[in-house]
Amino acid sequence: MLIKILGAALIVSGLGGWGLYGARRLRERARHLQELSMAFGYLEKEITCIYNPLPLALAHTARFAPEPVAQLFSVSSGLLQGRSGMTARDAWLKGVEKLSRLSPLEEEDLLLIQSAADQLGASDASGQRKFLSLIQEHLNMAEQTARNRAQVEQKLYAYGGFIAGLVVVLLLI
Amino acid sequence: MKNSPATKGVKEVLAYLPPGLEKILQYLDEKDCRELEEIRLRVGRPLLLRINDRECTLDNKGRIHHEPDRGYTVSEDDLRRTVACIMDNSLYAFEEDINRGFITIPGGHRVGLAGQVLAQGGEVRRVKDFSSLCIRLAREVLGCASPLFNLVCPRPREVLNTLIISPPRCGKTTILRDLARFLSSGGSSWPGCNVALIDERSELAGCYQGIPQLNVGPRTDVLDGCPKHLGMGMALRALSPRVIITDELGSREDVDAVRECVNAGVQVISTVHASSMEELQKRPMLKELLNLKVFSLAVFLSRRQGPGSLESLVRMNDYAD
Numbered sequence: 001m002l003i004k005i006l007g008a009a010l011i012v013s014g015l016g017g018w019g020l021y022g023a024r025r026l027r028e029r030a031r032h033l034q035e036l037s038m039a040f041g042y043l044e045k046e047i048t049c050i051y052n053p054l055p056l057a058l059a060h061t062a063r064f065a066p067e068p069v070a071q072l073f074s075v076s077s078g079l080l081q082g083r084s085g086m087t088a089r090d091a092w093l094k095g096v097e098k099l100s101r102l103s104p105l106e107e108e109d110l111l112l113i114q115s116a117a118d119q120l121g122a123s124d125a126s127g128q129r130k131f132l133s134l135i136q137e138h139l140n141m142a143e144q145t146a147r148n149r150a151q152v153e154q155k156l157y158a159y160g161g162f163i164a165g166l167v168v169v170l171l172l173i
Numbered sequence: 174m175k176n177s178p179a180t181k182g183v184k185e186v187l188a189y190l191p192p193g194l195e196k197i198l199q200y201l202d203e204k205d206c207r208e209l210e211e212i213r214l215r216v217g218r219p220l221l222l223r224i225n226d227r228e229c230t231l232d233n234k235g236r237i238h239h240e241p242d243r244g245y246t247v248s249e250d251d252l253r254r255t256v257a258c259i260m261d262n263s264l265y266a267f268e269e270d271i272n273r274g275f276i277t278i279p280g281g282h283r284v285g286l287a288g289q290v291l292a293q294g295g296e297v298r299r300v301k302d303f304s305s306l307c308i309r310l311a312r313e314v315l316g317c318a319s320p321l322f323n324l325v326c327p328r329p330r331e332v333l334n335t336l337i338i339s340p341p342r343c344g345k346t347t348i349l350r351d352l353a354r355f356l357s358s359g360g361s362s363w364p365g366c367n368v369a370l371i372d373e374r375s376e377l378a379g380c381y382q383g384i385p386q387l388n389v390g391p392r393t394d395v396l397d398g399c400p401k402h403l404g405m406g407m408a409l410r411a412l413s414p415r416v417i418i419t420d421e422l423g424s425r426e427d428v429d430a431v432r433e434c435v436n437a438g439v440q441v442i443s444t445v446h447a448s449s450m451e452e453l454q455k456r457p458m459l460k461e462l463l464n465l466k467v468f469s470l471a472v473f474l475s476r477r478q479g480p481g482s483l484e485s486l487v488r489m490n491d492y493a494d
Contacts, residue, residue: 053261080262087254088262121262124299128265 004173011172012165019161023154025104030150032069032103033143036113037136039065039073044132047125054088054121055080068102071095072113092117112138180206182310185280191254193233194220197245200235210312210342215305216252219244226476256303259284269398272297273374281311281379281386311379313387317344317481318351321472324486325352325442326363332356332416332440334467336489338447339474344481345444346420348474350377350387352442353418357390368393369414371404377420402426405434405441416440428462435467449473450487463489 042064046057058077062070076095079086096114099105105113112135119131183206187195197220201209211223219230219241229237230244238244259276260267270276274297275285285307291299325335337345359365370393372378378385380397389395394412396404401419408414417434419427422443434441447453450471454460462468466489473484 047263047265051266053263053266055261055263057263087257091262121257121260122264124268125265 008169011168012162015165015168016162019157022157026150026154026157029104029106030143030146032105033109033139033146035066035069037139037143039069040132040136040139044129048129068099071102072099088121089117092120109142112142182280182282183209186212186282186308186310189255189258189278191251194251197231197233197235200231209310212308214247214252214255216247216249218247220247252303252306255306271300277375277379277381279381279386283309283376311387312347314347315351315388318348318355320483321348321352322355324470329362333469334435334440335442335470335472336468337444337472337474338453340448341446342480343474343476345474346376348481349418349420349442349444350389353393354388354390356416357392365392366415367413369408369412369417370395371399371401371408371417371419372397373399373401402430405430409434409437409439414439416442418442420444421446423458425458428458431462431467432465
C-alpha cells in the first residue's frame with residue numbers, strides 16, 4: 001500500500017512539476033522578449049549615439065542585459081573581437097544558437113532575432129537606427145502576444161500537470 | 174612568411190584578409206614583401222599585386238604568375254569578409270571615411286574602396302555594394318629624403334619653402350614623411366623644430382584613431398583627416414609650427430592657405446602631381462602659386478631608378494615664367 005501511495009505521489013508530483021515548468025517557460029519567454037527589446041534599445045544607443053564599433057557595442061550591451069539574454073551579445077562580441085575573419089552575420093548567428101539553448105524562446109522569436117544578422121553593422125547610423133527600432137517593435141509585439149498567451153495558458157499548465165497526474169493515478173488504480 | 178621588418182607591413186595587412194586569401198599571400202617571399210606596393214581585390218576577377226613595377230597574381234597555391242587569368246579569383250565572400258574586417262563590422266562608424274573613398278588601417282596602410290556611389294547635391298552621400306578594394310601598403314623608408322636635407326635646409330635654422338613634384342607613385346609622400354621626421358627630430362646640422370603635418374588623407378602619418386602609426390618625428394603635430402586649407406589655418410593659429418607640411422596642393426583654398434602661412438613666417442613643404450614645369454603651368458591654381466614665387470625650391474622626382482629618384486631641382490627665384 002505504501003508503495004502504491006509513493007508511486008501515486010511521484011506521478012502527481014512529476015506531472016505537476018512538468019506543468020509548473022511549462023508555466024514558468026511561458027512567463028520566462030515573455031520576460032526574455034522584453035529583456036531582448038531593452039537590450040536592442042541599448043545597442044541602438046551604442047551604435048547611433050556613441051558610434052562604438054560593433055564588437056565593443058555588443059560587449060557593452062552584454063554587460064547591460066541580464067542572463068541568459070546577455071549570452072547572445074557576449075558570444076557574438078567575443079567572436080568578433082577574435083578577428084578570425086568572422087563577419088557580424090556569422091557571429092550573431094552563433095550568439096542566437098547559444099541563446100536558443102538557454103532560453104525558452106520559440107522558433108518564431110529566434111527567427112526574428114536571426115533576421116538582424118544581415119543588417120547588424122552593415123549600414124550607416126540612420127539605417128542602423130531604423131532597423132534596430134523595427135526589431136524592437138517586433139519584439140514588443142511578440143512580448144505582448146507571449147504575455148497574453150502566458151496569462152491564458154500558465155494556469156492550464158500549472159493545474160493541468162497535477163490534474164493529469166491524478167488522472168494517471170486513478171487510471172492505474 | 175618570416176618575421177622581419179620587411180614582412181611587418183604585409184602581416185599588418187594580412188590580418189584583415191579572410192583566411193583563404195591570407196594563406197595564399199603567406200607564400201610571398203621576403204623580397205616580394207619588401208617591394209609589395211599594392212594588393213587589389215576585385216569581385217570575380219583575379220587577385221592582383223603590384224610588386225615594385227611588376228604586376229602579378231598568385232594562384233590558390235601561392236605561386237606567382239604574370240598572366241592575371243592564372244590567378245586566384247576573388248569571390249564576393251572574400252570581399253565582404255575583408256570589408257567587414259577592415260571596418261570592424263561597423264560600417265556606421267566609418268561613414269565619413271567611406272564617403273572619402275578610403276579607410277586607413279593600423280600601420281598607416283590605405284584601403285581604397287569602390288562600389289555603388291550614391292551622390293546628392295554634388296556630394297557623395299553613400300558608397301555601398303563594394304566591388305573592389307585597393308590596399309596600398311604604407312612604406313616607411315627612413316632616410317630616403319636624406320639627399321634633400323641639405324637642399325631644404327641649406328643653413329642651420331633655415332628651411333626653404335619647397336614643392337616636391339612628380340607623377341603618382343614616385344615616392345612623394347614617403348619623402349615628405351621622411352622630411353617631416355628629419356625636420357622634427359633634427360640632426361648634426363639641424364636642431365629640430367615644431368612641424369605641423371596636415372594629413373588630409375591619413376597617408377603621411379598613417380594615423381589610426383588619431384595616433385600616428387609611422388615615424389614623423391618627436392616635434393610633429395598631426396592634423397589627421399583635416400582638409401589642407403583648414404588645417405594650415407588651424408596649425409598657424411594654435412600649434413606655432415616652424416614648418417607646415419602637407420600633401421598634394423591643388424585647390425584655390427590650398428593656394429590661399431599656403432600664401433597665408435608663408436606671409437606669417439612659417440615655411441611650407443608640399444607636393445603636387447606633375448612631371449614637368451610645363452605641366453604645372455597648365456594648371457591654373459598651381460601656375461598662380463608659381464607666379465607668386467611662394468616656393469623657393471622645386472624638386473622633381475621620378476621612378477627612373479626606383480621610387481623617389483631625384484630627377485631635377487629648380488630654384489624658383491631663378492625661374493622665370
